[in-house]
Amino acid sequence: MGIRPDSGLIGGKQVTNLEIVLLVLLIVSLGLAGWALKYGLKERRRRKGRPLFDGSALPEVNPQDIDEIFTENETGTALTAEAVLLGEQGSQASTTLDEVWVLAALAKKSRTIFEFGTCTGRTTYLLARNAPDDARVGTITLTPETMDSYHADDSDPDNARWTQIAKDESMFTSFHYSGTPVEGKVEQIFGDSKEFDETKWAGTCDLTFIDGSHAYSYVKSDTEKAIRMTKKGGLVFWHDYSPPCVGVWKYLNELGQSLPIKHIKGTRLAVLRVS
Numbered sequence: 151m152g153i154r155p156d157s158g159l160i161g162g163k164q165v166t167n168l169e170i171v172l173l174v175l176l177i178v179s180l181g182l183a184g185w186a187l188k189y190g191l192k193e194r195r196r197r198k199g200r201p202l203f204d205g206s207a208l209p210e211v212n213p214q215d216i217d218e219i220f221t222e223n224e225t226g227t228a229l230t231a232e233a234v235l236l237g238e239q240g241s242q243a244s245t246t247l248d249e250v251w252v253l254a255a256l257a258k259k260s261r262t263i264f265e266f267g268t269c270t271g272r273t274t275y276l277l278a279r280n281a282p283d284d285a286r287v288g289t290i291t292l293t294p295e296t297m298d299s300y301h302a303d304d305s306d307p308d309n310a311r312w313t314q315i316a317k318d319e320s321m322f323t324s325f326h327y328s329g330t331p332v333e334g335k336v337e338q339i340f341g342d343s344k345e346f347d348e349t350k351w352a353g354t355c356d357l358t359f360i361d362g363s364h365a366y367s368y369v370k371s372d373t374e375k376a377i378r379m380t381k382k383g384g385l386v387f388w389h390d391y392s393p394p395c396v397g398v399w400k401y402l403n404e405l406g407q408s409l410p411i412k413h414i415k416g417t418r419l420a421v422l423r424v425s
């Protein structure tokens with residue numbers, strides 16, 4: 151059989167030049183699509199690990215550097231780090247899904263937990279929801295009735311602004327966990343954290359989360375208490391480690407000179423393993 155000048159043979163079958171061109175185009179397109187998918191996934195992974203801001207003064211780590219439950223396998227996040235979560239839409243609290251996931255996953259292995267700053271109780275609920283049945287979760291907040299006990303230092307940077315923010319976030323007297331099956335795990339404390347006596351919690355906490363007033367003097371006071379409350383090997387977390395939250399940013403950058411505090415990449419969480 152002869153081959154026409156405007157055709158060729160593929161796999162013994164006679165095809166026109168147009169069909170050959172279409173086939174080549176299809177192969178090239180598939181190759182490009184595969185490359186784009188591979189590049190996209192790689193870029194997504196790279197972005198996820200990127201800090202939210204430049205110039206963290208603390209060493210940066212990934213969750214898997216904090217605890218083995220976050221060790222990734224070939225599919226990504228392993229089931230050891232699965233946790234019950236709740237979306238952040240419409241919530242007054244500003245913890246992102248990634249931030250609350252780190253805390254919720256660690257709550258699964260924490261019997262005693264304490265949170266400075268309840269707000270809507272979204273994180274409190276998720277800590278209690280993920281913690282073992284016999285866990286207890288302490289959490290302290292101001293309310294409109296107790297707000298008068300708030301006393302920042304005159305020397306706190308941007309004092310008036312942070313006092314107003316603390317006031318705005320102290321409007322809740324009913325919380326996400328209220329009326330849920332996990333309410334019994336929660337010990338709600340109302341009052342000012344500088345006046346809070348942490349003695350009964352000393353050395354008992356597996357996990358403490360500092361997210362109360364962001365004024366420098368409060369971050370310092372809450373941190374000193376949280377470190378006393380956390381047992382050896384336990385974890386202290388801070389939220390809002392970022393330049394706009396000047397009290398948290400300044401205090402942790404100073405404390406990081408003497409303690410091995412780390413910044414978790416892609417979040418505003420800072421963390422210390424107590425030794």
Ligand SMILES: C[S@@+](CC[C@H](N)C(=O)[O-])C[C@H]1O[C@@H](n2cnc3c(N)ncnc32)[C@H](O)[C@@H]1O
Pocket residue numbers: 243244245265266267268269270271272273274290291292293300301316319320321341342343344361362363364368
């Ligand atoms: C940023 S919100 C906490 C958000 C919450 N941790 C979450 O993840 O959903 C701040 C909370 O800290 C509380 N707070 C602010 N100043 C406080 C103080 N001096 N003593 C106790 N709680 C305080 C506010 O009442 C509010 O509940």
